[in-house]
Structures are given as C-alpha cells and as structure tokens.
Amino acid sequence: MALLSAVAFACSNVFISKGASGGGDRGVMFSVLVTMVFSGLLWLTLEGGSLGTGNPDEWWTGIGWFVLAGILAMVFGRTFLFASIRKLGVTRASAVKRLNPFFSVLLAFALLGEPVTGLDGLGIVGIALAFGLLIRRSFQRSVADIEAQAAPPSLASYGWGVGSALSYALAYITRKYGLLLVAAPAFGTMVSAVSGFTFFVIAAIFVSQYRVNFRNMFRNLNVWLVLAAFTVSLGQILLFAALFYEKVSTVVMIASLEIFIASFLSVVVFRTEARPDLETYIAATIATAGVIAIAWN
DSSP states (O other): OHHHHHHHHHHHHHHHHHHOOSSSOTTHHHHHHHHHHHHHHHHHHHSTTOOOOSOHHHHHHHHHHHHHHHIIIIIIIHHHHHHHHHHHOHHHHHHHTTHHHHHHHHHIIIIIOOOOOHHHHHHHHHHHHHHHHHHHGGGGOOHHHHHTTOSOOOHHHHHHHHHHHHHHHHHHHHHHHHHHHSOOHHHHHHHHHHHHHHHHHHHHHHOHHHHHHHHTTTTTOOHHHHHHHHHHHHHHHHHHHHTTTSOHHHHHHHHTTHHHHHHHIIIIISOOSOOOOHHHHHHHHHHHHHHHHHHTO
C-alpha cells in the first residue's frame, strides 16, 4: 500500500504541475472533496459502515485525533503541496517532500515512543544533508540569473515544501494516535477528509479569498486537476491505510520512492519540465539513501 501510494502521489505531482498554473485554490478544495467521497465509499464497502468499537471516551478522543489529522493533511499539507509544486517544479518539490520522513521519525520518537537506532540517526543526517545541498544554490542567486530566469528557486519558495512536509508528518502522528483508539482506517480517513472540507466551508464564511475559491471550485477545474485530485486522494488513502499495519517511519520511508517516479514521469513521459541539474539528483539520491537506512530497521 505504501508503494502504491508513492506511485499515486508521483502521478498527482505531475498532474498538479500541468493543471495548477496561476494563483488561487486551483484544485485543492476539489481534491479534498474527492478524498471525502473515496474514503466514504471505502468505509461503506470495506468496513461495512462500522464506527469502530471500544470505550466511548476513547472513541471520541480518537475522532478528535482524526479531525486534527484532517486539518493538518487535507488543509495545510495539501495547500502547501500544491503551492510547492507550482513554485519548485515536480522534481524539486518531490525532493523537499523527503523532509516528511525527517520530521516523521523525530516526531514518532518524541510523541509515539518509536525507537531511533543508529541507522535512523544516519538516515536523518542524510536527509538533512540532502536538503542543505538542495537549497545551497538558492543562497547564491545573482541578479543576472534572476533576470535571465536561470536562477534556482528562492528560499521562500522552498518554505512551501517544508511547511507541507511538516504538516503531513504531524498528520501521520495524529492519525496513528487515532488508529490506536479507533481501529477503523477507512472510517478515520473519511472523518479526516470531512473535517478538512468543513474547515474550508467555515473559512469561506469569514475570509473572502476562501469564498472566491469555494465558488470557483468547479469552474477552475481542468482534466489535469481532476486527475490530480483522484491520484492525490488515492495516495493519501493508501498511505493512511498502511499506517494501520506498520510503523510511521517504515511507511513514510517506502513512500519516499515517489521522488524518482515523479522525476521520471515529469521529465521523460509528460515532459512538463526540463531535466533537473546534477545537484538536484545528488540531493535526491542522498535523501533516498537516508530513507533506506531508516526503513532497513
């Protein structure tokens, strides 16, 4: 499930890049709506509409964790992800997403008590080194490069990817907390998706930009954004389901293969961007080596 999730996320990255040009929401709300429908159907078919069992107080606590996971993943994680792909391109944005396991392993250690071994530490250092290599050239942007449109992305552009990675990592932890109390992964995913979409609805009441995004949710769609919504929803559902069976660190590490799948699709298959420079590929390779070191446990 984690590997299939990587394929789905890689496809969604390319589709977002092709369809989400320009500003505004550009598919985020619609993608959350699709996740809500998908997870609801899975809940009814795979879990028979079960709400989970157990102590009522624990059940409500679990629901609270699912709601928080939905806000973190569906709202902040996904909004920042769409912005990151627009500003960085598919390969760089996918490389920055390798910070997901960096944050996830540290948070799993601090909050869930999952052990950090020597290989975990080596993997964390590798991921941090790869990110430093990735952004190094952004410190060297010259005026001539910017005017020639040959400069690497600004540090601010990388901030969207970092925010997305941190939001998703926190969502994985809160999602795991919820599953420990309510052992119904499809139901939990649906609750998370409903909470994320509800956030957008409530925000539309008070914030004019969200009202505009909500009114234009279907008007701004194109075929690529529809495909992106389906694949990102599939990827998130598969990843959340995998958390039911395995440790947070292991699931996130396997899913990190997304970067190479995404790069191949964007450069070779769909040709949405030029071949990245050697430094980007080196950073991606080091980050993946760090991921493998952690997953090896």
